[in-house]
Amino acid sequence: MYVRAEPTTDLNKNTEWFTYPGVWSSYILIVFFSWLIVLSLLGTSPGTAWTIVHLSHFFVTYHFFHWKKGTPFADDQGIYNGLTWWEQIDNGRQLTRNRKFLTVVPLVLYLIASHTTDYRNPVLFLNTLAVVVLVVAKFPNMHKVRIFGINADH
Amino acid sequence: MITIPYLTALTTYFSYGLLFAFGQFRDFFRKIFDWWQASNLQGYAPICLGLEDFYIRRLYLRIQDCFGRPIASAPDAWFDVVERYSNDCNKTLKRTEKKSRCLNLGSYNYLGFAAADEYCTPRVIDSLNKFSASTCSTRVEGGTTALHEELEECVANFVGKPAAVVFGMGYVTNSAILPVIIGKGGLIISDSLNHNSIVNGARGSGATIRVFQHNTPPHLEKVLREQIAEGQPRTHRPWKKIIVVVEGIYSMEGELCKLPEIVAICKKYKAYIYLDEAHSIGAVGKTGRGVCELLGVDTGDVDIMMGTFTKSFGSCGGYIAGSKELIQYLKYTCPAHLYATSISPPAAQQIISSIKVILGDDGSSRGAQKLARIRENSNFFRSELQKMGFEVLGDNDSPVMPIMLYNPAKIPAFSRECLKQNVAVVTVAFPATPLLLARARICISASHTKEDLLKALEVISQVGDLVGIKYFPAEPKKQLQPGKETIKLE
Numbered sequence: 001m002y003v004r005a006e007p008t009t010d011l012n013k014n015t016e017w018f019t020y021p022g023v024w025s026s027y028i029l030i031v032f033f034s035w036l037i038v039l040s041l042l043g044t045s046p047g048t049a050w051t052i053v054h055l056s057h058f059f060v061t062y063h064f065f066h067w068k069k070g071t072p073f074a075d076d077q078g079i080y081n082g083l084t085w086w087e088q089i090d091n092g093r094q095l096t097r098n099r100k101f102l103t104v105v106p107l108v109l110y111l112i113a114s115h116t117t118d119y120r121n122p123v124l125f126l127n128t129l130a131v132v133v134l135v136v137a138k139f140p141n142m143h144k145v146r147i148f149g150i151n152a153d154h
Numbered sequence: 155m156i157t158i159p160y161l162t163a164l165t166t167y168f169s170y171g172l173l174f175a176f177g178q179f180r181d182f183f184r185k186i187f188d189w190w191q192a193s194n195l196q197g198y199a200p201i202c203l204g205l206e207d208f209y210i211r212r213l214y215l216r217i218q219d220c221f222g223r224p225i226a227s228a229p230d231a232w233f234d235v236v237e238r239y240s241n242d243c244n245k246t247l248k249r250t251e252k253k254s255r256c257l258n259l260g261s262y263n264y265l266g267f268a269a270a271d272e273y274c275t276p277r278v279i280d281s282l283n284k285f286s287a288s289t290c291s292t293r294v295e296g297g298t299t300a301l302h303e304e305l306e307e308c309v310a311n312f313v314g315k316p317a318a319v320v321f322g323m324g325y326v327t328n329s330a331i332l333p334v335i336i337g338k339g340g341l342i343i344s345d346s347l348n349h350n351s352i353v354n355g356a357r358g359s360g361a362t363i364r365v366f367q368h369n370t371p372p373h374l375e376k377v378l379r380e381q382i383a384e385g386q387p388r389t390h391r392p393w394k395k396i397i398v399v400v401e402g403i404y405s406m407e408g409e410l411c412k413l414p415e416i417v418a419i420c421k422k423y424k425a426y427i428y429l430d431e432a433h434s435i436g437a438v439g440k441t442g443r444g445v446c447e448l449l450g451v452d453t454g455d456v457d458i459m460m461g462t463f464t465k466s467f468g469s470c471g472g473y474i475a476g477s478k479e480l481i482q483y484l485k486y487t488c489p490a491h492l493y494a495t496s497i498s499p500p501a502a503q504q505i506i507s508s509i510k511v512i513l514g515d516d517g518s519s520r521g522a523q524k525l526a527r528i529r530e531n532s533n534f535f536r537s538e539l540q541k542m543g544f545e546v547l548g549d550n551d552s553p554v555m556p557i558m559l560y561n562p563a564k565i566p567a568f569s570r571e572c573l574k575q576n577v578a579v580v581t582v583a584f585p586a587t588p589l590l591l592a593r594a595r596i597c598i599s600a601s602h603t604k605e606d607l608l609k610a611l612e613v614i615s616q617v618g619d620l621v622g623i624k625y626f627p628a629e630p631k632k633q634l635q636p637g638k639e640t641i642k643l644e
Contacts, residue, residue, distance in 0.1 A: 003163065005156045005591070007368040009346050011353070017170075017589035022163030029164065030171060072208035075350075075585050081203065 012080060014071040015089040018098055027105065031057065047116035051123050054113040057106065058130035065102075066137045067151060082153045086137070087144055094140035106134045156547065156591060158560065159625050166560045166590050173562060177212030181205075209584065213562075218244045220569035220581055226253050229261040230269035231601040235578055256573065257610055259596045260580035264437035264553050265524045266601030267468030267508050273516045274468070274507035278500045285499035293485075297496035305502045306473075312509050313435070313461070314443060314453040315475035317482075321490045322497040324432060324462030327472030329355035330490035331460070332428075336361045336395055341381055343425070344399040345369065347406065352399055352430060362387060368407075371415035374398065378423045396425040402434030402445035402461075406587055406595065408548025408555050410434070413445060417455045426457040436466025437553055442512045442525050448551065469504040471497045524600040528553055532598045535607055542615050543624035547593070556582070556593040557614075557623065564621050565592050571617040577610055 003021040010016035017023070031053065039049040070081040071088075080088050090096045110131040117123050136142065146152040214221075219238060226234040234253040240246060261268055281301060289297035302320065310318035321327045332355030336342060340361040344352060347368045356363050364381060367373040378396070385391050398420050400411045413429070420427050431444045439447035444461070446453050453459065458476045463469040474484060485491055512521040532553045539546045545558040559565055565581045572579050583592040598607075618624050 001160050002157045003160050005158055005163075007346055007588075009365045009367055011346070011365060013585055013589070020163070020588070020590050021158070022160060022167060022590075026164050026167035026171075030168065068205065070203070070205060072205050073210065073585055074202070074206045078203065078206070 010091060012071070012076070012088055012091070013073070014076075014080065015085065018089055024101055031105075031109070047113070047118070048123075050109075050113040050116045051127060054106075054109045054127055055130055057109060058134055061106070062134060062137070069151070069153075083144070092143070094143065099138065103135060103138045106131050156558065157545065158558075158590070162560050162625065163590060166562070169562050170589060173213055177208060180212065181208070213584070216244055217566040217569075219247060220566050223578070224249060228269040229258055229263060231258055231263075231266075231599060231603070231606055232256065233258045233261075233578075235573070254573075254576060256576045256578040257606055257613075258578055258599075259610060260578055261599070262433070262465040262597055263468070263599040263601065264433075264466045264528055264597070265442075265468075265508070265512065266599055267466070267504070267511075268599075269601070271468070271508070271511070273511050273518075273520075274504055277507045278504050281503035282500040287500065288498050289496050291495065292493055293491050293496045299499055299502075301499050301502045301506070302496060305497075305506055308506050308509050309473050310475055312443065312513070313459055313473075313475045314446070315459060315477070317478045317480075318473050318475040319481050319484055319488075319491065320471055320473045320497055320502070322471050322495055323490075324464055324470070324472035325351040326490050326494065327460060327462065327474060328352050328430065329358060330488055330494075331458075331474055331484065332356055332399075333359040334484065334488050335458070336397055339386060339391075339393065340395040340397070341393045342397050342399060343374065343377055343381070345401065345404075345411075347404050348399060348401060349405070349430065349432070352401075356399070368404075369409060369412055371412055371419055374416060375419050375423075378419065378425065382423060396423075397428050398425050399428045399430065402429060402431035403438070403552055403554060405433050405554060406556060406582060406593070408552045408595075410438070410445060410449070410549045410552055413449045413451050413456075417451055421455070427455070428458045428460065429456045431459060431461040432472075433465055433554060435461040436508075436512060437528060438551055440525070442466070442521070463501075463505050467505050467508040469501045469508070471501060471505070528598065528600040531600070531602055531607060535596070535598055535611070538611050539614070540626075541629040542611075542618070543626045543628035544614075544618060545623075545625045553598045554595065555598070556595045557618075558625070559592045559594055559621075559623055560590060562592060564623060565594075567621045568594055568617060568623070571620060572613060575613045575617070577613045579614075 005020050008016050008019045010019060035049055035053045038052050039046060042049070065086045066084050069084050070078070090098060110127055113127050114124055219240065223238070224236045226236050232255055235256045237250050237252045237254060238247045239250060240248065267274065285299055285301065289299065291297035293302070306318045306320055309320060310316060321330070328349070328351035332342070332352070336359050338360040342356045342359070342361050342363050343366055344356060344363065345368055346365045364377055366377045381396070382393070386393060398416065400413070400416060402411055403409070404411070417427060429445070434445040436442045436444070438445060441447065446456065458474060458480065460472065460474050462472040474481070510516050512525070514521050529551055532555070533550055536546055536548065536550070536555050539555065539557065547556045547558070548554055559568060559581065562583065565583050569579060569581045579594050579596060581592070581594045587593060
C-alpha cells in the first residue's frame, strides 16, 4: 500500500525528515524490536527487558534530542548551532503533533516497564527518574533554557 | 507528489537509523582512541565545530566512489570515465590510467552543445585568439568588450525582455542579485525546494524569508495573505517590497513550475516575481525560450528573469533580464558586476553562437531539430520507464527525470551496477534531497540517439530488477500505440 509524501516547508534538513509519513510507526517498531532482541539475547524476564529498553531509550533520546546541539552537516552555515534537536523541530513551534507524540512515547514506555516489573522498588525509582527528566525536558517552558548554564554556548 | 510504498518508508528509516548508530559508535571509539594516544596537534584550533562533519565522515565517505567521478573527455552523449580504486574502504580514492567509455545520463547537456559543435567551436576558437581566455578585469574597468555588449543584447532578445546583464558565474548571479534588489524590511517568499544559491542570496539580503509548499499556488496565496496582514515582524508596518522566487524546472524533481497561477496570484496581491530558469531556458518551449513560452505566460508579467548558460548553451555564467531601469540599477549596484571578473570572451562567444543556432540564424534548421529531438527523447524515455514500473518524477516535456530509490543502500548499488554496464548515472542523496527521498537523476540530451536510449533502458531495467526499485506494477507488453499514452498508476 502506498502513502503520499507532500513536500514540507521546513528548511532545516536536520528535522524535516520527521515530517514524512512512516516515522511514528518506525519509531514504535524499533522500540518493540529492541525489546525482543534484549529478551532473546539476555534471557531475562519480560519486565527486566522492558526496564532495560526504557532506560536505554532514556539515555539515547536524552543524548540526541536534548544534549547534542547543531546539525550533522555544515550546509546551513551553523545557524542552528545553539539549539538542540528538540528545540529545532517544527521550526521551534511548541505543542505540535510531533512534539506531543514524542512526549507520549516515554510515558507509555514507563507505564509498560513499571507494570511488567510489578512496581518493585529499586527499578521503579530509576524508571520514574528517567521519565520525569525526559518529560520536563520537553515542556514548552524549557525551550532554550539551560539550567545552571549546563550545555550553554561559549 | 511522491507516492512511497509504506514498507519502503519504514525500511528506509530503519536503514538510516542503523547507519547513524554505527557512525555514532565509531565516533565514540575514535574519541576514546584519540584520548588514549597523545596527539601532536597541541595549540592548533579544530577545523570543524563539534559534529558538523558527521554526515560527510560516516555516511558520504562510505559511498564516495559514486560521486565526483573524474571524466577524461568532453561530456557528450558518450564519454570516458576514469576508473578509481580504494585501499581503505573509500576513505581515499586513487585514479588509475584506465578509462571506460560510458553512456552519459548525468550531464546537463540538454541541446547537445557540450562537445564540439560545427558552428560554435570555430567561432569560439577565433574569439579565443582575438580576445584571449580572460578579460582579467571587472566589467566597469576594462572587462567590457564588444562581445559582452553583443551578448547582452542577444540574451535580452532571446528571452523577450528589454535589457539583460550577464555575469561570469551562475551561482553568483542569484546570491549577488538578491541582496541588491531587496533588503531589511522586505519579504522574500520562496518555494520550499529552491536551489541553494537562492537560499544563500535571500539569507544574505537581510529580508524576512517565508517558504511556501512546493508548487502549491493556494498555499502561496495563504502565506501572502497572512504576511501582508501581519506586516513586518515586530513593528507591523507594511512591507517595503515582496518578491516571490520560483524556478522554471526544479532540477531535483523535473517538475515545471505552475507559472500561470502563481503570476495571477502575484498580480492580485501586487508582489514581484523572480523566475530562475536555470534548467528550462533553451530546453523547453517551442523555440527554446523557456517555461514562459511553454506555459503561455507573457514575459512582461514576470518582473525579473534569471537563467544560467551552463545547461543548454554549453558555456558558463548567468544572466538577469528585466526592464531597462532595473538592469541600469543593477549595473550600478551589483557587486558581481562591479568587482568580479567579467565573463570570459570565448564563453561569451559560445553563448552567442549557440543562441544563433537555436534561433536558426546560422542558416540551418539544426536548432529546431535539436529542440524537437530533446522533446521526443524525454517523452519517450519517461513513458518507457513508467511502463517498466519505476517511479519517475517530473512533468511531460521536461528533460530531467529522477528515478526514486529511497533506501540508502540502493544508492551505491544502482550507481555501481550501472557503471559496470557502462552507463553513468548521477545519484542524489541526503543534503540535496530530503532524507527519505534519495533518487537517481537522469538528464536527457538532444545528442542521445534512439539506440543510446534503448541501451540505457535495457541496462536500467536490468539493474532495477537487481536492486529492487520497480515500486509500481509494470504495464503488460502490448503493441506500440501511436500518440500519447496515459499511464495508469495504483
